[in-house]
Structures are given as structure tokens and as C-alpha cells.
Amino acid sequence: MNWFERMDLAKFLCCVVLLRGISSVESRYMVYNTSHTMVPGKLNVHVVPHSHDDVGWLKTVDQYYVGSNNSIQVACVQNVLDSIVPALLADKNRKFIYVEQAFFQRWWREQSEEIKRIVKDLIRSGQLELINGGMCMHDEAAPHYIDMIDQTTLGHRFIIREFNVTPRIGWQIDPFGHSAVQAYLLGAEVGFDSVFFGRIDYQDREKRKKEKSLEVIWRGSKSLGSSSQIFAGAFPKNYEPPPGGFYYEITDDSPVVQDDPDLFDYNVQERVNAFVAAALDQANITRTDHIMFTMGTDFRYQYAHTWFRQMDKLLHYVNLDGRINALYSTPSIYTDAKHAANKAWPLKTEDYFPYADRINAYWTGYFTSRPALKRYVRVMSAYYLAARQLEFFKGRSEKGPNTDSLADALAIAQHHDAVSGTSKQHVANDYAKRLAIGYVETESVVATAFAHLTKVDPALNPTFQQCLLLNISYCPSSEINLSEGKSLIVLAYNPLGWKRVDIVRLPVVGGDIAVHDSEGNEVESQLVPFTDEYAALRNYHVEAYLGHTPTQVPKYWLVFSVSVPPLGFTTYTISTAKKTGGYSSKSYVSRYQKGEQSIIDVGHGHMKLSFSTDQGTAINYLNSRTSMTEPVKQTFSYYSAYNGTNDKEPQNSGAYVFRPNGTFLIKPEGQVPLTVIRGPLVDEVHQRINPWISQVTRVYKGKEHVEVEFIVGSIPIDDGIGKDVVTQISSSLESNKTFYTDSSGRDYIKRIRDYRSDWKLEVNQPIAGNYYPINHGIYLEDSNKEFSVMVDRAFGGSSLVDGQVELMLHRRLLLDDSRGVAEALNETVCVQDKCTGLTIQGKYYYRIDPYGEGAKWRRTFGQEIYSPLLLAFAQQDDGKPMSFGAASFSGFDSSYSLPDNVALLTLQELDDGNVLLRLAHLYEVGEDKELSGMASVELKKLFPGKKIAKVTEMSLSANQERSEMEKKRLVWKVEGEGSDEAKKAKRGRDIDPRKLEMELYPMEIRTVLIRLEHPPSHTHKYRFDA
């Protein structure tokens, strides 16, 4: 075959033109027609240019922004934003969406007034659209819903302030599975018209492609139902361009559209055919005449012209071809087209967890990956919530210190490679560093607020110290020598809207001490010996983090009970017993060797636990008040990590993927004595399982749950095998394959082992495929009982055996799982050059209730776990008068507290002087006989001494009035449902400006902006009790 025979007609014609071109120099300037809009009756391809810019992953957020550290990844977000502006100006038909506000705001601050004006015009004209609009594209498994709301609010408020725009579209294209809370709360309740995403289970996706049900109406909340539903679209493959080679970054190797016949390799028809083929393929699995091409992927458009040049040509030639209609579009235009089609859509309820991208690749490891970072984020989240309340009481300082830097750090930490635990180690360190910097500034806000609220005598000037390192049993403020004529003042602040009776635990150095309340009454207290496990944890980590070994080891934990008003504090004095009388009870310590005594009882009041000394795993649980008795067994196991390096289809266990290769029960090693510590406030059973696992089981006076504190690490890897360490808590409940886990800390979703409600599950990973994210808790039930386990951070967990709850506590892995991070999840802590595997200390809590009565504890205690007491310490010389003008305080009106079913999510003074208030109903419909009812809050009582001038109900992210949002809301039809068939959920009535009462129905969160007559920074009239 000669060269001529191989040429098709098109090429022949080009050849002729080429020969002509050599003889005469002609202008080849082409005007591409990109002005196409939608054409009815034709297949419309919405070409959506976008860049997915991770707010930290392989590089830190700042490195990605400025484009440094390019040996890891060639990525510079500054280039993206810089080059988008001229690219959009060059053709008014071109469009672009931008998502991550953490980057956009960095860029915006650096722009000239001229560029800002241009960008505002581009946004106004719709060429540039800001969507999603949070600081980052948050993960949906590990973040708590309060953090999701806060980070979205931060982005949305900036966008409304600068551009007067409210983002319409949820764009969660990369997170690894999708939560129900994302759909209804961070979707419908922030006023989004739709949400799009790229990652759903591969089996689910195949079925949905066949049924054309990738696009659905998603009702995430059982309680709110159709009142907070959203149009949701899963992409057919991922968030990249369609198959057929349409990547146009400078370094991408897709074929460009070569349409100059004077040059070689003219390929217009071939490229048009590939585009049309991709469109027809996608149309086959999509309803209506509209499909979306996501034109972009990670860190693309760094030189935007390379993309737009090709897309201009594709649009031009595809439309000349005429088989389909292609247009520059955005997800908003696409959503409107779907809505205008006036079709009924399939209904989707619950969530899209867990996610597997192919066989044996369940992304359920990241539910636990980096458990220390997950805990740090949770601790900071609660601290931020409390600090904003205190900042409001004190009056916000624009110049600082204020809580803004912590807000920013926390927002970034919600990114789907941050709290998820899927970034490189140096990036995880960067997230932690940002949180630490934000904390330090916020700590001084809190200290100043306490000084202000306690009306401290400025001459005495005691500063309020706080103890962030209590997790490693380190608190210099409480470890002072009291025998030298000093007393320690402990201030306990309660960020909850209810009165709270809780336990404080502090390390102390001396034994002869007593605790008194602010009226001088002795408070019952107990000294618990400081055991070796805690001393070792403390010494190593103080040296690792602070660079010195503490000079002394505390002798005891001082334990005492405190009672604190809502949104308020009380103060207690700790001093030597000699001076003040009274004393702290020493605990009774007993050790039991194996076989010595068969049963050991601990507990207070109604609660009793009976341990068998035979390895201490069998416990009988008894609550005499509720007549609940239950044999509980608690064990540790590990999963060895799968090494698939040499498999035909390699898939290791890694930071994302959990792929176990065998379960191994961790048997207590050697003679394990049980150490039992008893006293008037707490009984503890200490168990050392092996050299790297120990735990303490606690029962407190007045509490009807069991607290388990575990220390796991360093996980041994000298056998060359990575490990996932889990604990199993087993009961006799006949749970019939069923368990319930929370969605982002809010609604509970029913899970059935080896089952998915949306498709017939093909089980290939019976362990990993049954794992779910747990932010709040997990519970089982049978006809008599509920067995609930609550957690202190996000973990992965499951119920793999009836009656049993399993939590994955820690992971240490030696291989990468080929999802891009290219690092093994092997966290270490180093002292000088010596590094050991990271140790995790944490808590979970369990309780058994009569059937139908467990929600009360889960909801109320869940709030206490999320928002612990905030402690602050000051020293005072004995004999001197009390330096505080006010020893206790409540931010609410005297004796007012929120209803038992309502939580305060946000109380914050905004930079414009308005007060942002969010209240949440904590129960779902039918969850509790009484507490699932309507609640009513008297707003006046939340602001004593102030006059509420105006209350404006807002969308969840406080960027528009709720009434405006409701007016704009698109109404969608659901298959098989008449228009009035969807039962409207009950919602609280509009707030009457005279009565100022806010009603809340199950799962409702209401957000209001409040204008107070006097700005909060001026006068304060709170209830102070000296």
C-alpha cells in the first residue's frame, strides 16, 4: 500500500491546500464560533471547564498556591487564576467555575483594583461562577457537621460580601463517598439547587448507568424529607474529561485539534468523531437531552489558553458537524436545563457510603487514617465553638487577637485530604501547624474573656492558663506546688446551653489537697494514682513536642465533680488540706492476678460492672435503675494489611483503602494483673494487654455509662506487616445483621451487613465493605435493648457479628495503596533522631438502654463529648482576698436553659457587628417519645440585658435570607410520586418579632442574624454571682 492509498479524502484535500499554501502567504486567521446555546430536540453537551484544586494533598495549601515544591507535583493555583482572567476576556462565550475559596481568597487579596473590577464583571456576567463556595471541598466521612457548616459559612460570607453572589451548586466531585448530611444540610439548607460528585461505589454506578439513574432527587434526612431535597448527579466515570483524549494542559498528551490544512496531521473529523462518540455514550446513560462534560481535573488550566483554544475548536467543528450541539456551560446552566425538562427523577435516600472504586478496593481505611489529626481537629472544633461564645461575651476585636485564624485553619483542615488522613505526612504536619497557630491566638481571646467575665482585679492580674496537652497528661498549670501558700483557681466553662454536672480530672503533684467551690463549701474529690502507662506517655511526648523532659511526674489525678450553668462557668479552689480543712479522698488500689479471684465488682449507684479476672475481657454490665443487665466482652484484634504488590491486579491496604489479609486476636501477654482503683467518684479498672496496648475502664458516680480510655501504640511492624488495630465490644443483642451509624455526626442511618438498599451487593470484602464512618456513635438494637457506643473523634467501624460493635482505633501501614498519595501511612513521633510509631490515646463510651430509650443518652451525652468543659487555671496567694469579682457566670438569663432537645451550634459576633446564632433540634422524627417533639426557644433569654433590635432568618451558611432562598428553590418531581404526595416536613413558624420565640422541629437547624440594640462590645449585663 503506498502513501497515497492510505490517505483519506480529507487528508488529500488538505494536501492540496498545503501545496497551494507554499506558493502564496495567506492569512489563516480563524474565528471560532463558540456562541452556541441550548438547542431543543438535540443532544446538548454542556462543556464545563474546571480545575480541581486540592487545599493541600501532596503539597501544602501554600505550596499549591504559589507553585513551589514542584518536584512533587507541578501545580500552581496562582497560575490557574491568573490565566483564567485573560482567557475569559478573550471570548465572552467561554465559562469557568471556581470552587476552593481558600485559594481564591489568597489570590483575591493580591489583585489590583483593576483586576478586581474585571473579575467582578466576569462573575456578574456568569462567565466566571463561584460554586460550592466553602473554603475547601470538605471530606464527608471524617468532618463533623458543625465543621462543615462553619467552613462553608466562611466561604459563602466572603462571596456575598465581595460579589453579592450566593453559590447555587454543590460541587463535591472528589470526596470518597457522600454523606446524607451533605445532601440535605450542606446542600438544600444552604440554598444549592444541585450537588454533583464523582465517586460512588463501582457496583452502584454500573447499575445506575443501566437504569439512567445517576441523576436523582436526593432526600438525605428522614425527618426533613422533601423539604430539604436536592437534585444530585453522580458523574458517569469521574470528574475528568470524557474518554477519547480531551486533556489539554501543556504537558498532556491528548491529540490537539489540528485544523490548519497547511500543516501536517490535520485531524478535525477524527476529533469531532471522538467527541460525538463520547457524547452519545454518555447520552445513553443519562436522562433528558442534556449531558455534562467536566473539562478539567486536578490543578489544570495553569495556562488556561491551552484548554480554551482546543475547546473553542471542538465547539466550532462539532456544531458544524451538526449531529449534536455543544456549548460552554456551567453546572448552574446544566441544572436549569434538567429542571426545565420537567421530568420526574428517581428518588435517593440515605447516603453513598462506603465507596469502592473497584473490586477489593473499599475506601474505608481513611475513616480512621491519622487518628491523632482527626482528634486534634475535633478538639479544635469544639474549642472554636466555645471561644466564639466567649469572644461574643467579651466583644470581638477586629484588630485581634480574635478567633479568625483558628476559623481559617479549621476550615482548611476539613478538606478531603486533610482530616480524611490521606495527605502526605509533611502536609498533615502543615494542617496541624495551622491549627496550633490558630489555637494560640484563640487561647489569648479566651483568657482575656475570662479575665473580663470574672471581673478580675486588674492590679492582681492573674492570667488564665489553659492545658491543651491534657491528652498526654501534661498540665503545668495544675502541677504546681500548693504547699508554698498558693491556691489554684480552676474555672470550668460550659459551652452547652444546658446546666451540666461533669467530672474534672487534673494531674497534681501533691496529695494533701482539698477542693472548694466559690462559696467555700468543700467539694467531694478523689485522688487517683498516676500510673506508669500515663507517665511514660507523658514523658515521651512532652520531650517530643516541647523539647524537654518534665522535671517531675504528677503523683495523682485529682478528680472532682463540677456543676456549671448553661453557657457559663463556675470556679473552684484547690489548696492544701491543712489550710482549708477537708481533704481529697485517696483511692483504694488493688491488684488481681489471674486466677486469684474470679469476679471483681466496680461501680457507683445504679451502675455496676463485674470483671472476670480471667484476662479481664468478660464484663457483666448492670444498671439496676433500668434493670438492664448484659454480658459484655471486650477484645482487641488487628487486621494484617494486604500486600498485593505482586498480584495481577495490585491493591494494597493503604491510607485510603482498607484491605485486610487476616484477623488476629490480640491475646493478653503473660500474667496480666487487673489493677482496680476505687473511690467515691470513680472506679477504674486498668489493664495492660501487651507492651503496646493498655486501657482503663471507668465508671463515674452519677453517670450511667462506661468510659473506656485506650492507649494503642506504637504498633509493631518488625514482622514487616502493616496493621489496623480494632477493638470489639460484644453483647448478646440479637441485632440481626443490623446496626446504625451517624451521618457526619447528625442523623442515624440504618446499615445492614452485606447489603445495600440501592443495589444487590456483590460481596468481595466482607470486612472492609461493611465499614462505615462513625463521627458520633454506633448502636445496635433488638426487641429488648439498645447497645450504644459513642466516640471522641471520627473512626471507622462496623458490626461484623450480631451483638458486636467494632471500632478501628489506629492504623500503621507500610505500603501505598496507589491512589496518588504515594506514601505509606506510617506515622511516627521522634525524640531527637529516634522515632517510634505514633501512639494513640482516646476514649469511647458505651451504655445499654431499654429498647426505644437509647437516643436520649446518645443525643445529650453526644453533645458533652463534642463540647467538653473548657478549663482555665489561675494562681492565687493564700490569705489575700479573692481576686475575682464574679466567681460564676451564665450567658443566659437567670435560670434559663435551652430545651433538652436543642443545642446551640453557633453564637458569634460577626465582623459587621451582627450576631450569628444557630440552634439545632437534636432528634429525628420518632427517635424519642418526648424529645422528638417541637421545641421552642425564647431568644430574649439568650441575650439578657440587651435588646434584640432585629432578627433575620438566614440560610444555613448565613449568606441570604431564608425567605429569599425558599422563593428561589427549584421544585423537582420524583418518580412515582404525585406533586402533593411528598409529605411536607414540619418546620418552625417564622419568628414573631414581638414574641421572639424560635420553634424547632426534628432535625431542624435554624440560623439567624441578630442585631442587638447595643453592640456586644459595649455594655454587658450578665448574671454574675460573686
Ligand SMILES: [Zn+2]
Ligand atoms: Zn481532591
